[in-house]
Amino acid sequence: MSLDATLSKIDSDLSASIERLMEFLRIPSISTDPAFKKDVDKAADWLVDDLKSIGIDAKKHPTPGHPMVVGHVGDDADAPHVLFYGHYDVQPVDPLDLWNRDPFDPALEETEHGQVIRGRGSSDDKGQLMTFVEACRAWKAVNGKLPCRITFFFEGEEESGSPSLVPFLEANKEELKADLALVCDTSMVSRGVPSIASQLRGMLKDEFTIIGPRIDLHSGHYGGPGLNPLREISRIVASFYDEETGRVAVEGFYEGVHEVPAEQLRQWENCGFDEAEYLNSVGYTQPHGENGYSTLEQQWARPTLEINGLWGGYNGAGSKTVIPSQAHCKITCRLVGEMDPDKLRDKIRKHVEDRLSPDAKVVWDNDLEGSPASVMNLDRPEFEAARAALSDEWGREAVFTGMGGSIPVVGYFNTVLGLDSMLVGYANDDDAIHSPNEKYDVKSFHKGIRSWARILDALSR
């Protein structure tokens, strides 16, 4: 089995690989919007066909929601068995008027950092998952077989809360058995710095409505005596924070949070993170988290309470002299350490309820869940093998990083399948995932494919 020949094949096949990715990107597989249900299904079919074309035994599995795609290849009982995960659904595109081209008409574009593939899903997650699929394609084409047994597992609901995921894992434990999960849905800590995520923050979602008067009121007739839910909600949201320290002021919020060990902190500070680029590229001149914590700690190791949506009253053109009946707020929290999402939800709700004025009521959305933070088991030999392989490809020491975001599937793989996960991804901070004009560097795609080829080779030794 020749790694070098595989790498050459990857290089010579790059244009065709990009063409295949573009075909995949043209399918508007937006999972949150029922109007695109057929397209999500079409994307699953495309993936099944593409895997089959490599000689992978792949099938589409229906669920109450969007389908799962499961594939298997390899039967050498001595070879390591990995489960590769990605998601083939994409984020919605609004606001559409801020895109420079049709989000589902992908194209190669030149930028100051090189060539990119522009389009919704190019980075999150289709471009990324195809780096692994293309590595397998090249490996099989050159060598006839892959160096590991591989189970491919793709879902179509990652951008919409993965409602079918846990039931599917529970119902298919046997089929999804493996030694280790590989996930390609993360970014490099800095351009050109290969990264393996060693910890992820957890997530809690919640939503509340403050109700004041029974109906919208005229602000002349009721202005003064009338309690205004917008004033109420602003006061309550402001009370979530201690502006002096930058900490969240909800009682008990920091239970289960630990300080980062000095050694790990030192490693992080030397991982090549470009703080100036991270901040300046989006218009910040400084970090705005808790006092006394570095930007990286604020992003990787400290919890947050974030307001994702706040609204009420009149938002059209001109003016409207109204005291609205209701005000609304959507929040998500990032969790670290042993923070318990359910206990945290109770603490936040108590904080709000303790601060309501007379005549104000709160109604909570009871359909939102949470998941705790994850820490990877870096002692497993696969981590060092992958680290070395990445270092070879990128000509720079690969680093173990934290991550600001949450990937709930990692927790589910652990609790339902007993599976550890290794997260390797090639996205960049400026990929604009979840935003208009998303892109994926061609260099990320190309070297990502080569990286997986190297990693699969290293795992098999």
Place this chain on the structure above:
Amino acid sequence: MSLDATLSKIDSDLSASIERLMEFLRIPSISTDPAFKKDVDKAADWLVDDLKSIGIDAKKHPTPGHPMVVGHVGDDADAPHVLFYGHYDVQPVDPLDLWNRDPFDPALEETEHGQVIRGRGSSDDKGQLMTFVEACRAWKAVNGKLPCRITFFFEGEEESGSPSLVPFLEANKEELKADLALVCDTSMVSRGVPSIASQLRGMLKDEFTIIGPRIDLHSGHYGGPGLNPLREISRIVASFYDEETGRVAVEGFYEGVHEVPAEQLRQWENCGFDEAEYLNSVGYTQPHGENGYSTLEQQWARPTLEINGLWGGYNGAGSKTVIPSQAHCKITCRLVGEMDPDKLRDKIRKHVEDRLSPDAKVVWDNDLEGSPASVMNLDRPEFEAARAALSDEWGREAVFTGMGGSIPVVGYFNTVLGLDSMLVGYANDDDAIHSPNEKYDVKSFHKGIRSWARILDALSR
């Protein structure tokens, strides 16, 4: 000239009067929405035709916006000359799904307080202005002529900021000359308690946007270090208020505000205001204004800073892990005493700008205006004449009240035409003006017409 015969005529003609009003209400004269421009024009035509049918010399006057309707009747130089003002445009209807019937398909309905006319504009302002027109119709039908010279002046932009009003007043001072303006666009302090508004609050409108990051951000990748404009705007809005005292905390906000003289306070407290009904009918158990001021003082004589709209981020179904780029806020202030709207705007803007975090910017809407508070000259004999006439009609002493709302035309009549105004209206608090399911009590309509007949008679003596 017989008042009694006129009152009988009004009574016998009531059904026909209601029918005429319903015809008027069927025209969807929504002035803020360009889609209804033709309907606004049609309402002006209807009014001109109806005035002409009474023998009033009426004309539609085009403006850069919606037309003015001006009519004249009477040539007795010894008779008092009044200018009657109303507006024939109406509020938009959203949210439409909360209406129990088509807002422009008016109907009579039974309620716990008697029969009402249901429909957009029934109270604000078509039903009200028609009380005066119907009084004139009955008076003329019975007596051949009216007891006063009357100039009718109706605008079609009151619900959309009256942009054509001041230029029209300035260009038509001669034609709009009179001794006193009469305005029918206000409510009774309590059901069945006839009221003349003696003071109005002024108005200031403003709007601002807080901008944080250049683009929307992923709350995993930027949560912690990332400044969130929704957190920022909540903090700033909360800072507008001193929650301990209930006062507005903007520096200099209360300049030009005076305490209400004890004698006037005593009159107000005895004016029949039903505080429990006012509060409880909309779901309040207590007033929420400044400590140490009664509900009436809070509504009539104290200034406010009201949040009419607040929005930013995601407000759709489910969750979105976003830190939005922008947050928005619309405010209106009610002014009293000598508060200067332009100086107040500067104070509020300074308050916000002084509290911005690094990396947060504010952008202000520069197209919104303000108008100061108004106080009527109660020494004029017309006020006592009207008060006595109202007391006769309603079987209860009429009262001079304050008003929570603003009627900018009163200020313009004063500054441009040198005209004092007398505000008499028959609307009720539960009319749901500016809201779904607006109505006008038939009793208000009927006794309102009779009241104007009495007032015109009293003014002529």
